[in-house]
Amino acid sequence: MQKGSLTTNHRQEALIGWAFIAPQMAGFFLFVLLPLGSVFLYSLQEKNLLFGTSAFIGLGNFRTLAKDPLFIKSLLNTLVFSSGVVPLNLLFSLLLALYLGAGSRGTGFVRGIIFLPVVTSGVAWAIVWKYLLQGGADGPVNYVLGLFGLQGPNWLFESGWAMTSVIVTRVLKNLGMNVLIFMGAVMNMPGDVIEAAHIDGAKRFTLFFKIKLPLLMPTVMMVSIVTIIGSMR
Template identity: 45%
Template structure:
């Protein structure tokens, strides 16, 4: 029977090398296989982390949403779709979603617009700009809870904000107890906390815009606003997309500010979805329903992210 040339091994003559035309067995550890193994070794930690800390928790949350788990009573029994039915019948959920939408919209608009304005200002070649960059970015590295507690004192009825307003003859409200002012206060506190991060991202993008394009637009007679709208915004649009995705996802995950400043009140005016999830799971011990709310939050974040990613094809400019 003939032997396949791929498996045949011909020993070379003594003291010589394989003669021409004789097949030689290829080594198993080729350069390509070594490169593939090295690549797998580099991505293995990230892949393992994604499985353990992302995919596995999501799978467990989906499982827990089908059960009712009472930790205090030690009960864990299957309920099927009862938690999802409860989600549809929850009378508080529409108000919670409304508060979540108001907080996210207010945060995104104020944060991005203020961050872009500060970046444009700090991009000017003026003296002392390094100091101002440091001042605007410093809240980002401050502890979130400490930042929120300080603002909680400032926003009280007899706090520093109203004390400052009284010096100009204005009686300020109790910012954290009014249904309208409470949401505005939480949004402002969060904006001042994280605006420095988006400012730095915008500043880096602005410094990457070629100066020749501004010169060409100026020669063509474009005023500053037209140069900003037709040159700056298209060239930094990838950064605008990045900051908008980060800010929207972060706004849907806010918890500490609400827990420290308002505890969701007054009524449900500042009860966002994450805080409502926390109340149901860890205050009322409805862990199954809390898992169902977390799935709702996951679907909202996923839908908004996919929507932004698809929308980028219409307005995001890439040089390639």
């Protein structure tokens, strides 16, 4: 009788567990797996939207795309963009989170400045930076450089500088969100472990690489994945 009651309790717990995860699983299948499967099926067809007809062509669309020089160039530019955005974003967001988490002077002002671009419209952000990075002496950035005797390039139209400009502006746009995530991890680090390391004589760099960074690695991995996905878009 006792064994049967235990089995009944296990079944009830399993049903309760399935009931809790059912909405999440339903949303995952309806809004993630189903659209992904539909996209893959559509990629194997040649559709005429004007007449509403479609024909199965297998991997023909992929072969056409692989032969398109514009697609190859776009893919390479995306990889260059991601290789610049991801490490810079991670480095500066982690350093700023450590600075803000230490409670140093002026942290409230720095938090506001860092997070302000996150809530700014992407269109407005692009328009402002397009104005700031104008070529010639009329551009505000080049004007400031001219005060120091430096001649700024045509930031958005010269080879090399254009990609650099886009990378820098994108890093500044999304920096605040990653700083916020890292700050949550920094504030939740066990203080007794860090204090014990201080007592044992750990210096600043040793404390960071041996204690803080290993504690922050799960957050670093999560932020890295999110930043890579965002940059590859």
